[in-house]
Amino acid sequence: MEDLTETRDYANFDPYWYVEHFNATDEALIIMQTDLDNLHKIFTEYNIGGKRLLDVGTGPTIHSVISASRHVDEIFLSDYAPQNLEYLRKWLKKDISEPTKIIDYVISLEGCKMTAEERGNQVREKVRGILPIDVTSETPLGSAYDGGKFDVIISSYCIEAAVLDVTGYRRCIEHVSSLLNKGGVLINIGDLEGEYSQVGAYKFQGVSINKQEVQSAMAQAGYTIKLYSEFPVTVEEARYTDTNGYYIVVATK
Numbered sequence: 334m335e336d337l338t339e340t341r342d343y344a345n346f347d348p349y350w351y352v353e354h355f356n357a358t359d360e361a362l363i364i365m366q367t368d369l370d371n372l373h374k375i376f377t378e379y380n381i382g383g384k385r386l387l388d389v390g391t392g393p394t395i396h397s398v399i400s401a402s403r404h405v406d407e408i409f410l411s412d413y414a415p416q417n418l419e420y421l422r423k424w425l426k427k428d429i430s431e432p433t434k435i436i437d438y439v440i441s442l443e444g445c446k447m448t449a450e451e452r453g454n455q456v457r458e459k460v461r462g463i464l465p466i467d468v469t470s471e472t473p474l475g476s477a478y479d480g481g482k483f484d485v486i487i488s489s490y491c492i493e494a495a496v497l498d499v500t501g502y503r504r505c506i507e508h509v510s511s512l513l514n515k516g517g518v519l520i521n522i523g524d525l526e527g528e529y530s531q532v533g534a535y536k537f538q539g540v541s542i543n544k545q546e547v548q549s550a551m552a553q554a555g556y557t558i559k560l561y562s563e564f565p566v567t568v569e570e571a572r573y574t575d576t577n578g579y580y581i582v583v584a585t586k
């Protein structure tokens with residue numbers, strides 16, 4: 334990643350590059366497979382569900398809500414970067430051609446007989462909003478937001494990307510938690526002990542965080558951790574990040 338330009342400016346985040354590299358190819362599926370397996374398992378085996386789900390920092394990819402879509406009534410996608418929100422709006426209106434590898438893989442996990450287009454439409458039917466969000470703000474969805482709280486929140490590779498230190502990470506967990514109903518579930522997926530991730534010609538800097546720091550941030554925000562797991566970085570993913578691994582936490586508020 335040496336030749337890339339270091340940035341913290343999400344105006345430099347290219348949604349088309351991201352989808353091409355993390356959703357569209359055989360390599361992308363290898364990179365995403367562990368998350369897809371985990372999300373499928375969590376929603377089927379842990380009996381997680383509810384009325385309203387918020388995906389925090391969705392980026393331009395809806396892979397994190399495919400499994401969830403069978404277990405909630407309403408899905409809200411969100412992101413900080415306007416170009417990612419625009420990409421998601423185009424996805425919702427079917428104004429862009431959607432790579433099918435990720436959805437086909439989830440269909441294989443679910444053992445259903447649908448096409449990727451049919452399963453993608455099932456997800457679209459649940460989407461009720463595509464919202465601007467800033468997890469560094471005490472009012473992440475904006476001070477004017479009065480749309481209510483959520484029963485399930487998913488955040489995948491967003492919170493460590495949004496800040497540069499552990500204190501900032503803790504605050505973001507608290508901000509996100511303010512959007513979750515009591516008794517609700519937070520599924521938080523992220524990088525362990527890495528600072529950079531490539532998107533296009535840029536490497537985006539975030540906080541390097543370890544297991545103890547993740548768990549204490551969750552405990553401090555009032556969560557009971559139901560599951561904490563770590564996974565190694567694949568050879569394919571190591572091309573795009575300096576992270577040592579990934580964590581996934583499932584916790585109740």
Ligand SMILES: C[S@@+](CC[C@H](N)C(=O)[O-])C[C@H]1O[C@@H](n2cnc3c(N)ncnc32)[C@H](O)[C@@H]1O
Nearest residue numbers: 390391392413414466467468469489490491495
């Ligand atoms: C590495 S991408 C992850 C996208 C997607 N969730 C995934 O799992 O592939 C990080 C995302 O976090 C978003 N982001 C960065 N800063 C943020 C902030 N302060 N609040 C909310 N989202 C932020 C970026 O715009 C980007 O879409």
